[in-house]
Amino acid sequence: MPKRVDHEERRTQIADAFIRVAGRRGLHAVGMRDVAAEAGVSLRLVQYYFETKEKLLFYGVQHLTDRFTARVGTRLAAAGTDPGPRATIEAILLASLPTDEEGRTFHLLYSSYSILSVTDEALAAQPFLDNPDAAENALTGLLEQAQASGLADPGADARTEAISLLAMTATMGTGILVGQRSPESAIGVLHHHLDRIFVTAETAVAEEGPI
Amino acid sequence: MPKRVDHEERRTQIADAFIRVAGRRGLHAVGMRDVAAEAGVSLRLVQYYFETKEKLLFYGVQHLTDRFTARVGTRLAAAGTDPGPRATIEAILLASLPTDEEGRTFHLLYSSYSILSVTDEALAAQPFLDNPDAAENALTGLLEQAQASGLADPGADARTEAISLLAMTATMGTGILVGQRSPESAIGVLHHHLDRIFVTAETAVAEEGPI
DNA sequence: TTCTTCGTGATACGACCGTACCATGATGGT
DNA sequence: ACCATCATGGTACGGTCGTATCACGAAGAA
Structure with a gap:
């Protein structure tokens, strides 16, 4: 041979x-x-x-998600051993934001694939839509964990907040891509909501008080 | 002639x-x-x-925003004369959601144009990005107006909440398009946040109390 | 009426793109 | 040493797409 x-x-x-x-x-x-x-x-x-080109296209989206998963893993590792739920969520969200060249490529291509899958049923049948659900489940779990630890507002709906955070991150990411929004602005909005969900210790005690 | x-x-x-x-x-x-x-x-x-095809493309995006503006106007008119700020905001957001065939086309094409403008600088130079900023300003104004009337949480940051609502609507709209999310789920998330921002009268009075 | 100009149709051209075909080193098992 | 087979290069083909060209009917102005 x-x-x-x-x-x-x-x-x-x-x-x-x-x-x-x-x-x-x-x-x-x-x-x-x-x-x-x-x-x-x-x-x-x-x-x-x-x-065929179609096979290259399909392989490409799989390879893209693999590389993005690795990117998130790196960010999480950089956050130190056993970071809190908030730091973990922040790492995931910030890794999804196109603040560097790699993130820009990820966001642009992932958005392109998503839009393309609306009118291309062969692409839609490809299992690359698992990722959004996976991220949603991961964030939901982290929020519930934070609530159990008394770090997050116990009255919040974990899944709704997880959906909201991911949705805001995605659209603001596109806003950054088209030059409509600055990365700082996007991060500021995310922080605002994280501050709302993750109550400080004193606030948590106060809220658990009289009701 | x-x-x-x-x-x-x-x-x-x-x-x-x-x-x-x-x-x-x-x-x-x-x-x-x-x-x-x-x-x-x-x-x-x-x-x-x-x-040229490029001119057709550019004219198309202008025509698209015109028709979308008309759609929002119709929804607002259907909401009755002088609806409250919340009903107005809800009409704008729900008009942006792809819950019918027209909305589906609007969302798909507007997303396609946005993504395309990232790599097509001639399209990016076209003034069709005014719309997101216009919607953001409109919602911000409505929220501030609601705060002044005591309908909304006075501690909220109007612009941040406006950005958040629009961003969530956009991503969840795409989720509906690709079949990942149901319209009911998206509307539920939006209502959740509107309920959070627009406090009821009793709650507003309570919050304005001791502090 | 005649003529100029607008509106419309049919068709051709050149470029590019995905794919198929043919050819030829390189290499390791027998 | 030989050869079957994998890896690679060059090139051609069919189709489509945007654009250009040629041609003609129609109608108001003179």
Whole structure:
């Protein structure tokens, strides 16, 4: 047998190139030849590892979520060992905000895929919509945990607040992308709501008092 | 001179066809020939009234916001003469939610244009981003007015809450589009926050008490 | 009536894109 | 040493898309 190359590694390399060019010129504008040039390989190679453009598109969204998951993991690790629920939630939300080049690419492409899936049923059937639900469940769990620890307002609806935080983060992220909103403004709004949900110790005691 | 046709009316007719096909197949998939077929005219006609596809695209987003403004106006009129600030805000937010076919098209296309403007600087230079700021200012004013009337929590930050409500509406609208969230769930979240901001009369009096 | 100009149609052109086809090293098992 | 097979490159084909070109009917102005 001949050279035996690690196919999965090559696919990753090409998918990375795909994400780079898509992040630069937009998902709609990316072509097979662009990906090949960006990856430094021939057009034939891209065809060889992804027979069709549709398969490259599908592999791309999977690779994108993998890399985003890794990004969140890194941020969480940087938050120190066993950070509180609030620090954990903040890390997740801030990692989703396009405040750096990587975050910008993530947000742009994830939004593009979402919008595209509305009119492309083959893409909609692809299981990449698991992520929003996963994030929603994770935040809900963290909020409930905070409530049990007396860190968060016990009267709050954990799931509703989780949905709200994620929804605000997403739209404000787009606002940052189009230059309508500054990252500081977005972070300020998020902090405002976190301050509202995560009561300070004294406030918690006071609220648990007379009622 | 020959037949003298109302150009603006023809442009509106073609732009409507453009919006219909774009809402059905996605903004990225719409071609000049599709628009012509949908409008029941020849390809040449579309070229005649919009020399280039880019101009059709730009005219389309303007026409879209015009129609959306009219939609909001209709909803407000249906809310009765001089509704309270809360009813007004609710009408604006619910009009933005894709709960019917028209709303679905509006949300899909407006999101598509926004994402497209990130990587298309010619589109980004087009003044269609005025709308988000206008809505934000309108909601901020309504909230301040409600605070002055004692209808809303005087301790709330009107602009922050306006930004939050609009941001949540937008993301949850996309959630509805992709089938991830139900309209009822989205409306429920919005009501939750409106209930939080718009305190009842008794609560308002209580809060203005001891402090 | 005639003529100029607007409105409309049919069709052609050039570019690009995804895909298919053909060719050829390279390599490791037998 | 040989050859089956994997990896890779070059190139061609069919289709579509935006745009340009040519042509003609219609109608008001002279």
